[in-house]
Amino acid sequence: MRQIERQPRTDGENKMGVMPVNRLLVTMALPIIISMIIQAMYNIVDSLFVARISEQALTAVSLAYSVQNLLIGVAVGTGVGVNSLLSRYLGERNRDGVNRTAVNGIFIMLLTYLFFLVFGLFFTRTFFKW
Numbered sequence: 001m002r003q004i005e006r007q008p009r010t011d012g013e014n015k016m017g018v019m020p021v022n023r024l025l026v027t028m029a030l031p032i033i034i035s036m037i038i039q040a041m042y043n044i045v046d047s048l049f050v051a052r053i054s055e056q057a058l059t060a061v062s063l064a065y066s067v068q069n070l071l072i073g074v075a076v077g078t079g080v081g082v083n084s085l086l087s088r089y090l091g092e093r094n095r096d097g098v099n100r101t102a103v104n105g106i107f108i109m110l111l112t113y114l115f116f117l118v119f120g121l122f123f124t125r126t127f128f129k130w
Contacts, residue, residue: 039072071116078108 016024043065051058082105089097 067119074112075109078105078112082108 019027043061046065047058047061050061082101085101086098086105089101
């Protein structure tokens with residue numbers, strides 16, 4: 001009897017287990033790369049337009065961009081860590097670990113929000129030139 005060789009499904013929920021590594025890297029990394037390019041281009045175009053106003057305006061945009069990058073870095077780093085831990089617990093079918101990780105992830109998100117809120121309300125005045 002002849003065996004039929006099955007092709008791995010790449011449209012299912014577990015593409016990381018069956019898709020070739022090179023194709024997986026391209027399909028998962030390309031959207032992130034495009035997003036980062038758009039973010040950088042936004043900063044460049046914004047800087048070009050604001051530079052027409054004044055040097056102080058360009059300085060303000062440059063300082064705001066670094067704070068924005070810090071915020072994005074903290075949020076993405078925390079999100080990736082929480083998602084990794086959630087995936088591990090989901091794979092183990094550990095409901096208690098999933099629940100704890102989700103609650104702690106939301107708590108960390110709220111702490112991050114409060115930190116950047118306090119920074120925005122009280123410490124951005126140091127960026128102003130009176």
